[in-house]
Amino acid sequence: MTDWVKGILAGVVGVDVWGFLPVLGRAIIWAGTLCLPRARREIRRREWGAELESYDDRRVSGLVWAICLLGVCAWERATTPIQLRPRTRAEIGAALRTDGAILLVGWGLRLSTVLVEAVVPVVLLALIVLWLSIAIVPPPLATFGPALIVSECVLCQASVGVLQRWQLLVRRRKRPRPTTGSARFYALCPGTLLASSAHPGLFLIGVVSLVVCIGVYVGNVLGFNIELRHRRTRLGRLRGFHFLIDAMLLLATVSVVVAVS
Amino acid sequence: VTDNVVAIFSLMLEEPGRSWYGLELAEAGEIGSATIYAALTRMERAGLLRASWETGTPSQLGRPQRRLYTLTPEGIRAGGEALANYRPRVRVSPSPGILPGLVPSGGSA
Numbered sequence: 001m002t003d004w005v006k007g008i009l010a011g012v013v014g015v016d017v018w019g020f021l022p023v024l025g026r027a028i029i030w031a032g033t034l035c036l037p038r039a040r041r042e043i044r045r046r047e048w049g050a051e052l053e054s055y056d057d058r059r060v061s062g063l064v065w066a067i068c069l070l071g072v073c074a075w076e077r078a079t080t081p082i083q084l085r086p087r088t089r090a091e092i093g094a095a096l097r098t099d100g101a102i103l104l105v106g107w108g109l110r111l112s113t114v115l116v117e118a119v120v121p122v123v124l125l126a127l128i129v130l131w132l133s134i135a136i137v138p139p140p141l142a143t144f145g146p147a148l149i150v151s152e153c154v155l156c157q158a159s160v161g162v163l164q165r166w167q168l169l170v171r172r173r174k175r176p177r178p179t180t181g182s183a184r185f186y187a188l189c190p191g192t193l194l195a196s197s198a199h200p201g202l203f204l205i206g207v208v209s210l211v212v213c214i215g216v217y218v219g220n221v222l223g224f225n226i227e228l229r230h231r232r233t234r235l236g237r238l239r240g241f242h243f244l245i246d247a248m249l250l251l252a253t254v255s256v257v258v259a260v261s
Numbered sequence: 262v263t264d265n266v267v268a269i270f271s272l273m274l275e276e277p278g279r280s281w282y283g284l285e286l287a288e289a290g291e292i293g294s295a296t297i298y299a300a301l302t303r304m305e306r307a308g309l310l311r312a313s314w315e316t317g318t319p320s321q322l323g324r325p326q327r328r329l330y331t332l333t334p335e336g337i338r339a340g341g342e343a344l345a346n347y348r349p350r351v352r353v354s355p356s357p358g359i360l361p362g363l364v365p366s367g368g369s370a
Contacts, residue, residue: 043328046325046326046328047283047327047328050325050328051284054284065294068293069295072299075299076299076302
């Protein structure tokens with residue numbers, strides 16, 4: 001992880017927490033593997049413990065990775081064949097019920113692993129943006145002023161940059177994933193809702209944006225690959241949908257300015 | 262055969278004798294860094310992969326031993342067939358490129 005991101009994170013969560021993250025990751029792996037049979041448990045702890053070392057310079061990513069492994073543990077437990085020893089009928093029934101429940105939960109978590117991997121960083125980012133906006137903007141402005149929307153836009157644009165850098169540098173991708181674009185909406189919408197809560201019309205715009213954006217985001221995560229036509233602007237190649245959201249934000253800003261003045 | 266399995270096959274078949282560890286495959290194949298273990302487990306259970314521990318002690322390596330995955334002869338054969346018959350289910354699209362400085366040079370209009 002680059003120094004500037006590490007510095008920001010250290011400032012936000014504290015240096016002690018930064019050093020504690022790998023321990024927390026190991027604890028999560030240790031706890032998650034408890035559901036596995038003993039032989040697999042030891043293998044998994046050793047394997048994932050070794051690979052967690054790869055995240056030493058990307059500790060937040062390592063923590064997210066360890067959380068995502070919980071789904072794999074549950075899936076592996078659910079798909080490991082069970083061998084029933086001779087038991088009473090009641091014991092066999094209880095064991096089957098337990099394994100059935102684990103099977104259902106395991107497959108549910110397994111399916112959600114993909115979503116968690118994509119959503120957790122984005123939700124964290126949106127929460128940070130929301131928290132920053134509340135902490136930075138004074139209460140009177142936070143309630144009525146257009147300054148909140150302006151600061152939201154600035155913060156959201158910055159968060160998109162951070163998210164893309166996170167994918168390019170921290171996760172070492174050659175380019176951001178297509179879903180990155182939709183992540184922007186997650187970062188934008190909480191601020192838009194908060195800012196527009198003083199005006200019913202703007203609030204409606206925020207709600208519609210949120211619903212559409214979540215739909216697009218989930219669709220992209222599920223592989224439907226929703227996209228609109230690209231269009232070329234002075235700023236470069238932007239997706240039409242992003243342009244639409246920007247236009248809605250601009251409209252919201254102008255509306256609030258007019259209403260307040 | 263899922264997309265992840267095909268991605269793993271395509272990477273490993275570039276050098277069939279080479280051993281890979283999980284995160285290395287995930288990053289090279291752009292596969293979810295957690296979901297890859299489910300795919301590797303399925304392939305190992307099917308006899309397509311063989312797992313072993315890295316040779317050398319942790320003190321020699323300077324880190325813990327990694328668990329390495331290698332294609333078995335059956336895996337090489339099945340991987341070849343899978344790649345030959347593979348038809349992508351989702352069309353890969355270029356990234357959105359929101360920021361001008363981050364627009365990939367190879368992106369399409």
